[in-house]
Amino acid sequence: MAERLTLAYRAPMRMGPTLEPSGGGDDQLSVRTERPDPGTTVLHVRGEVDMLTSSRLQTSIEQSLDAEPQVLVVDLEDVGFLGTSGLAALIQIRGAARLAGAELRLACTNRQVLRPLALAGLTGLFSIYESVPAALDAQLAE
Amino acid sequence: MQSVLERRLRLPAGNQSPMLARRALRDALQDSELGDLIEDALLLTSELCENAVLHAGTGFELLLTATDTELTIAVTDQGPTAMELNLAKPRPLTDRMATNGRGLVLVDALADAWGTRHDTDGHHVWFTLRRGGTDTAGDPGSATHETEPPATTPPTLTWPNVSTCRWLLHLSNERVATLPLPSVIGELARRLCEVLVAEGVGVWVDFDDGNGEQELASHGQLTEPASIDLPLPLAAPLAGRFRVQLDLPTPSAVEIAELCAQRLALAIESDWLRGADRRRWSWMTYLAETSELLAHSLDVELTAAIVPQIVVPRIGQWCAVHLLDGHGQLDLAALTHTDETELPELRKGLDTAQSDQLRSQLDGVLRGGGAAPINVPGDGIAVALTARGQALGTVTVGRLADRAHNPEEIMVISDVARRAAPAIDNAQRNATSVETSQALQQALLPRALPDSDGVDFAAAYLPATTGADVGGDFYDVVPVSPGRWLVSIGDVCGKGARAAARTGQVREFVRVLVREGHPPARVLELLNDVMMEAQDPHQFCTVALAMVTEPPAGQPGGLSVELVLAGHDQPVLVHADGGAELVGRHGTAAGLVSDFTVYPTHHVLVPGDVLVTYTDGITERRRGREEFGHDRLVSTIARAAGLNAAGVVSMLRVAVDEFSNAGQRDDIAVMAIGAPAT
Numbered sequence: 001m002a003e004r005l006t007l008a009y010r011a012p013m014r015m016g017p018t019l020e021p022s023g024g025g026d027d028q029l030s031v032r033t034e035r036p037d038p039g040t041t042v043l044h045v046r047g048e049v050d051m052l053t054s055s056r057l058q059t060s061i062e063q064s065l066d067a068e069p070q071v072l073v074v075d076l077e078d079v080g081f082l083g084t085s086g087l088a089a090l091i092q093i094r095g096a097a098r099l100a101g102a103e104l105r106l107a108c109t110n111r112q113v114l115r116p117l118a119l120a121g122l123t124g125l126f127s128i129y130e131s132v133p134a135a136l137d138a139q140l141a142e
Numbered sequence: 143m144q145s146v147l148e149r150r151l152r153l154p155a156g157n158q159s160p161m162l163a164r165r166a167l168r169d170a171l172q173d174s175e176l177g178d179l180i181e182d183a184l185l186l187t188s189e190l191c192e193n194a195v196l197h198a199g200t201g202f203e204l205l206l207t208a209t210d211t212e213l214t215i216a217v218t219d220q221g222p223t224a225m226e227l228n229l230a231k232p233r234p235l236t237d238r239m240a241t242n243g244r245g246l247v248l249v250d251a252l253a254d255a256w257g258t259r260h261d262t263d264g265h266h267v268w269f270t271l272r273r274g275g276t277d278t279a280g281d282p283g284s285a286t287h288e289t290e291p292p293a294t295t296p297p298t299l300t301w302p303n304v305s306t307c308r309w310l311l312h313l314s315n316e317r318v319a320t321l322p323l324p325s326v327i328g329e330l331a332r333r334l335c336e337v338l339v340a341e342g343v344g345v346w347v348d349f350d351d352g353n354g355e356q357e358l359a360s361h362g363q364l365t366e367p368a369s370i371d372l373p374l375p376l377a378a379p380l381a382g383r384f385r386v387q388l389d390l391p392t393p394s395a396v397e398i399a400e401l402c403a404q405r406l407a408l409a410i411e412s413d414w415l416r417g418a419d420r421r422r423w424s425w426m427t428y429l430a431e432t433s434e435l436l437a438h439s440l441d442v443e444l445t446a447a448i449v450p451q452i453v454v455p456r457i458g459q460w461c462a463v464h465l466l467d468g469h470g471q472l473d474l475a476a477l478t479h480t481d482e483t484e485l486p487e488l489r490k491g492l493d494t495a496q497s498d499q500l501r502s503q504l505d506g507v508l509r510g511g512g513a514a515p516i517n518v519p520g521d522g523i524a525v526a527l528t529a530r531g532q533a534l535g536t537v538t539v540g541r542l543a544d545r546a547h548n549p550e551e552i553m554v555i556s557d558v559a560r561r562a563a564p565a566i567d568n569a570q571r572n573a574t575s576v577e578t579s580q581a582l583q584q585a586l587l588p589r590a591l592p593d594s595d596g597v598d599f600a601a602a603y604l605p606a607t608t609g610a611d612v613g614g615d616f617y618d619v620v621p622v623s624p625g626r627w628l629v630s631i632g633d634v635c636g637k638g639a640r641a642a643a644r645t646g647q648v649r650e651f652v653r654v655l656v657r658e659g660h661p662p663a664r665v666l667e668l669l670n671d672v673m674m675e676a677q678d679p680h681q682f683c684t685v686a687l688a689m690v691t692e693p694p695a696g697q698p699g700g701l702s703v704e705l706v707l708a709g710h711d712q713p714v715l716v717h718a719d720g721g722a723e724l725v726g727r728h729g730t731a732a733g734l735v736s737d738f739t740v741y742p743t744h745h746v747l748v749p750g751d752v753l754v755t756y757t758d759g760i761t762e763r764r765r766g767r768e769e770f771g772h773d774r775l776v777s778t779i780a781r782a783a784g785l786n787a788a789g790v791v792s793m794l795r796v797a798v799d800e801f802s803n804a805g806q807r808d809d810i811a812v813m814a815i816g817a818p819a820t
Contacts, residue, residue: 111181
């Protein structure tokens with residue numbers, strides 16, 4: 001009986017993850033999409049976000065809004081560099097998410113990402129959580 | 143004691159260069175005392191390198207000098223104007239184009255000292271970070287900086303030199319392909335701003351997407367009215383404006399702005415066309431899939447039903463196919479709606495017999511042969527289905543949930559119809575050809591079996607239900623003389639109209655020879671000779687002939703049968719008192735070899751006995767891999783012992799039917815001859 005309960009709990013988790021190729025000829029940036037439940041999309045971003053890759057990040061994230069998630073978590077923990085183009089992309093993504101009616105949450109503790117956000121005075125514009133589970137557990141803001 | 147680290151790196155004007163510069167810097171600083179400065183150094187270096195790649199458009203050199211307590215990084219490029227102008231009027235951070243020009247604001251905020259210099263080697267931008275230095279984040283302008291006045295700006299503007307003009311207009315393809323359109327436009331606008339020493343520039347474009355004119359880029363300060371206000375030379379349906387704010391709009395400045403407007407228009411148009419191209423490509427894939435689906439269907443109803451399945455919901459909320467019937471009336475053949483609960487209402491609305499308005503609109507489309515808007519039963523587009531110059535019917539597609547169809551979608555609907563029409567035409571013609579062959583076949587079978595007191599005949603013919611063509615099975619009963627009959631059953635190799643024609647020949651040939659008095663074995667020999675003369679290895683047939691003779695008047699009942707088999711399956715003789723057996727002896731099929739041999743056998747049917755002849759459609763009837771087979775045939779017929787000929791035939795039919803519910807691939811003919819019970 002216990003085993004069946006575990007399976008029932010885990011089943012929706014197995015819908016993800018799907019691997020999306022980053023699309024470019026380099027390995028600077030990759031985005032992995034996970035849908036733990038129909039209303040939630042988690043994007044794991046890995047790599048460096050600069051002039052070359054920021055538009056790709058923006059496109060990947062904006063495409064994920066097509067699935068009309070209520071909550072969009074962008075995991076930036078494995079981002080090794082975030083330049084001003086990346087900041088601009090995040091601002092654009094924030095606008096796109098708002099238009100699509102999705103709540104955008106960033107998951108990140110690393111300095112490479114938090115420092116530029118702070119320097120640009122953008123920290124207050126985003127809901128930033130210490131981990132993906134923490135971002136997922138947060139209540140929907142109204 | 144201070145150790146000094148120096149690294150020098152030359153990088154091309156490529157998109158990868160900032161990343162390569164970051165990598166080199168990380169490697170150099172990783173194990174040094176300056177590790178805690180890495181993030182800021184990376185951030186600032188990357189900005190300077192990106193600026194060199196994007197703004198100067200030249201290769202650049204990175205020079206790193208580090209001691210235990212501070213590090214200095216200098217980036218030198220060969221661009222025609224100095225970079226410090228970016229700093230002059232920083233844009234608000236939350237703006238759409240915020241990224242442009244933000245780089246040096248960051249430098250100003252983070253660096254302990256920074257500066258720019260212009261000399262014969264090119265433009266240098268440098269910054270210094272110190273351990274334990276002042277963290278001045280969020281307070282731009284607090285760092286010490288040294289800036290020389292830009293060298294390329296003449297006091298009164300004339301045409302700039304060639305390399306400046308080139309820089310003004312040239313962005314490498316690599317850059318254009320990577321950057322989003324607003325960045326490209328923003329960069330071009332910024333360059334003009336610098337060359338003209340303008341107060342501000344702005345670009346507005348209407349993409350004909352219903353959103354009106356939108357700001358694509360702006361830089362610096364613009365006041366109304368702008369000193370230069372130009373329409374962008376864009377091709378319809380695009381339109382746009384380019385505004386420049388200048389203290390002194392000289393004629394040269396206007397000319398340069400016009401040149402720049404053309405460059406901007408080029409970038410905007412090519413980006414828009416790339417988008418259009420992507421959409422076209424996805425439509426092409428969609429249409430190719432449509433063709434493939436349609437090509438696999440040879441059934442009219444199925445083919446018609448595929449069309450709405452393809453169209454909904456991609457290019458319409460609902461879709462219907464009407465086909466012309468034999469009297470030129472449009473009948474609803476297939477229908478789909480995104481919302482199934484709407485189907486009954488929609489079906490009613492699409493009944494041409496009930497709506498004169500719909501009928502006249504669709505008739506108009508049929509006559510016009512193209513696509514036309516309709517408004518019954520809802521707004522949509524109707525397209526004629528035309529194949530080989532003949533109208534077949536119409537495809538009707540309801541509008542999308544939020545808007546009417548755009549011209550591109552109407553083209554795609556027309557394209558779907560163009561692909562569906564030949565597929566429906568083929569399916570219709572295939573159906574006609576099957577009907578023709580079946581009609582031909584039926585015509586070859588005797589209309590009615592002879593009615594005789596002395597012999598009990600019964601027959602059944604079941605045409606194949608799958609496959610495009612009919613087989614060449616036949617049976618016949620010929621009265622030879624009073625009280626004597628020749629029963630024939632056979633299977634001509636091949637299918638379709640040709641086999642049916644050959645079947646007719648074989649049947650007539652047998653009739654004539656029998657009437658002339660030839661015994662059955664001789665009839666088959668002659669048939670073989672004739673078929674051999676035709677020299678067609680694909681034309682042969684199996685035949686069973688049974689000469690059935692009633693006993694002379696006054697004798698007890700029963701029948702005498704002379705049986706000859708030319709390659710045909712052995713008939714089954716079922717005895718009135720139970721039991722059944724295969725009878726007759728196998729001979730050669732007719733039309734295969736000139737060395738032809740058959741073996742006549744004689745059988746006596748006592749009253750109640752029935753002799754059952756059949757074609758191999760029965761024994762080869764399949765259920766998965768299993769065949770009906772001879773054993774099952776004999777045991778089935780044995781169970782019919784005591785029934786008359788018609789009873790045996792119908793029992794056999796039921797058994798064959800029950801054996802398998804798969805489509806019947808071959809024709810089945812059964813002919814039974816019974817000796818009437820007394």
